[in-house]
Amino acid sequence: MKANWRLPSRGKHGHLAVKLAVSILLVGLAFRLLYSRSEELPPGVGNPVAERSEVARPAESDDVSPQFDSTGAEDENAGDDECDLFSGDWIPDRSGPVYTNQSCPLIESHQNCMGNGRPDNGYLYWRWKPRNCELPQFNGRRFLELMRNKAWALIGDSISRNHVQSLLCMLSTVEQPIHVFHDEEYKSRGWRFPSYNFNISVIWTPFLVKAAIFEDFNGVSTSPVELHLDKLDTNWTSLYPNLDYMIISTGKWFLKTAIYYENGRAVGCHNCKKEDISEKGFEFAYRRTLHNVVNFIAKSKHKGLIFFRTSTPDHFENGEWHNGGTCRRTAPVKEGEIELKDLNRILRDIELSEYEKASAVAAKNGVNLKLLDFTKLLLTRPDGHPGPYREFQPFAKDQNAKVQNDCLHWCLPGPIDTWNDVIMEIVASAS
Numbered sequence: 001m002k003a004n005w006r007l008p009s010r011g012k013h014g015h016l017a018v019k020l021a022v023s024i025l026l027v028g029l030a031f032r033l034l035y036s037r038s039e040e041l042p043p044g045v046g047n048p049v050a051e052r053s054e055v056a057r058p059a060e061s062d063d064v065s066p067q068f069d070s071t072g073a074e075d076e077n078a079g080d081d082e083c084d085l086f087s088g089d090w091i092p093d094r095s096g097p098v099y100t101n102q103s104c105p106l107i108e109s110h111q112n113c114m115g116n117g118r119p120d121n122g123y124l125y126w127r128w129k130p131r132n133c134e135l136p137q138f139n140g141r142r143f144l145e146l147m148r149n150k151a152w153a154l155i156g157d158s159i160s161r162n163h164v165q166s167l168l169c170m171l172s173t174v175e176q177p178i179h180v181f182h183d184e185e186y187k188s189r190g191w192r193f194p195s196y197n198f199n200i201s202v203i204w205t206p207f208l209v210k211a212a213i214f215e216d217f218n219g220v221s222t223s224p225v226e227l228h229l230d231k232l233d234t235n236w237t238s239l240y241p242n243l244d245y246m247i248i249s250t251g252k253w254f255l256k257t258a259i260y261y262e263n264g265r266a267v268g269c270h271n272c273k274k275e276d277i278s279e280k281g282f283e284f285a286y287r288r289t290l291h292n293v294v295n296f297i298a299k300s301k302h303k304g305l306i307f308f309r310t311s312t313p314d315h316f317e318n319g320e321w322h323n324g325g326t327c328r329r330t331a332p333v334k335e336g337e338i339e340l341k342d343l344n345r346i347l348r349d350i351e352l353s354e355y356e357k358a359s360a361v362a363a364k365n366g367v368n369l370k371l372l373d374f375t376k377l378l379l380t381r382p383d384g385h386p387g388p389y390r391e392f393q394p395f396a397k398d399q400n401a402k403v404q405n406d407c408l409h410w411c412l413p414g415p416i417d418t419w420n421d422v423i424m425e426i427v428a429s430a431s
């Protein structure tokens with residue numbers, strides 16, 4: 001399967017500088033609210049719904065190769081009828097998610113939209129239909145069979161955590177994972193599927209490089225982050241050789257106020273306002289970091305399958321984090337109806353360009369490095385975020401309560417469950 005990695009057209013950069021300056025000021029609060037420690041979840045409970053939903057799903061085809069159809073006409077790439085799993089449309093689908101808040105005990109409370117009382121559920125009844133091919137639904141049993149005696153890790157920030165919970169919930173319809181390790185803050189964690197000798201972990205490393213983060217007990221920054229752009233975080237590189245599959249990503253943490261180091265010397269900063277350190281902008285650090293990360297991978301001689309995932313778009317409307325931004329939609333939009341925000345586009349452009357450069361090196365070294373770019377799939381899902389339902393029953397006491405919205409992470413179940421359908425398809429065709 002080959003996919004088209006087209007760079008997005010560069011839009012108007014007109015008011016970018018102003019918008020950037022504004023957005024950067026707002027980011028501090030966002031992190032305080034949304035990237036604070038994850039809560040430990042109650043221990044596993046029974047799984048009555050899962051059994052049923054597994055049975056209720058249509059029989060999956062054993063044929064993993066994408067089924068091509070003849071209607072390639074709507075694709076912008078005239079004559080190109082190759083299967084691109086990352087371009088498509090959301091179409092109504094009555095079957096709904098394979099798990100619920102009742103069947104899966106692993107959903108973090110901030111993403112448990114159902115459990116928190118989100119009143120609408122229409123956002124759960126959509127299926128991703130790639131243009132020119134079909135995407136089979138995730139088959140947990142088949143995935144676990146493929147993963148016998150393998151180890152996976154999802155490496156990155158809280159979106160990776162959001163993703164690991166989605167994957168575990170989908171797999172728990174087949175077997176309950178056993179929680180096998182965690183760090184003090186429950187940010188890095190591991191699970192094991194005993195019947196398959198399959199291990200999966202989420203590794204907390206929001207910058208991928210060595211970082212000193214200074215926060216008080218509320219998660220409020222007390223001093224700029226110190227980022228060593230040329231030193232990869234050993235929290236993930238130490239595990240790297242022993243993993244069979246991994247998904248690596250980063251993103252919004254780079255917008256934080258930070259001082260950048262190379263060779264142990266300060267080489268610049270973002271937003272630090274120190275006279276002896278020059279402002280370089282977060283793009284500088286992001287490019288350098290990703291360059292180092294993807295080149296480490298490309299030159300590593302690793303024999304596994306390594307995905308580099310682009311960062312995910314947010315959908316705050318009528319404001320941002322701090323000033324009442326919301327995401328009230330209840331259905332997907334059509335491609336093109338929502339434009340990628342400037343900040344999201346800047347991050348993605350750097351991700352794509354560093355990936356493209358490294359993928360040539362990887363190919364030469366026989367390293368299996370692939371891109372996961374879910375931007376189009378997610379940009380059309382402004383309905384998939386918790387919004388106010390990151391908290392339990394936010395309007396129970398007061399209909400008009402002012403509630404912090406989360407329009408960055410994703411409800412579980414929700415649209416990012418589709419990531420696993422896509423990943424399964426790629427993994428199955430690569431094995």
Ligand SMILES: *[C@@H]1O[C@H](CO)[C@@H](O)[C@H](O)[C@H]1NC(C)=O
Pocket residue numbers: 101102114115116117
């Ligand atoms: C799941 O969500 C429903 C509402 O959709 C709620 O009644 C139930 O208590 C929730 N269960 C858990 C375990 O959160």
Ligand SMILES: *[C@@H]1O[C@H](CO)[C@@H](O)[C@H](O)[C@H]1NC(C)=O
Pocket residue numbers: 149150151180192197198199
């Ligand atoms: C999974 O982790 C366990 C320890 O929890 C280890 O004994 C086993 O070898 C690991 N399996 C794989 C495939 O890495």
Ligand SMILES: *[C@@H]1O[C@H](CO)[C@@H](O)[C@H](O)[C@H]1NC(C)=O
Pocket residue numbers: 183184187188204205206207209210211212233235
């Ligand atoms: C590495 O992991 C430790 C323990 O989980 C954590 O305290 C530290 O912040 C992590 N390092 C980075 C750079 O994220």
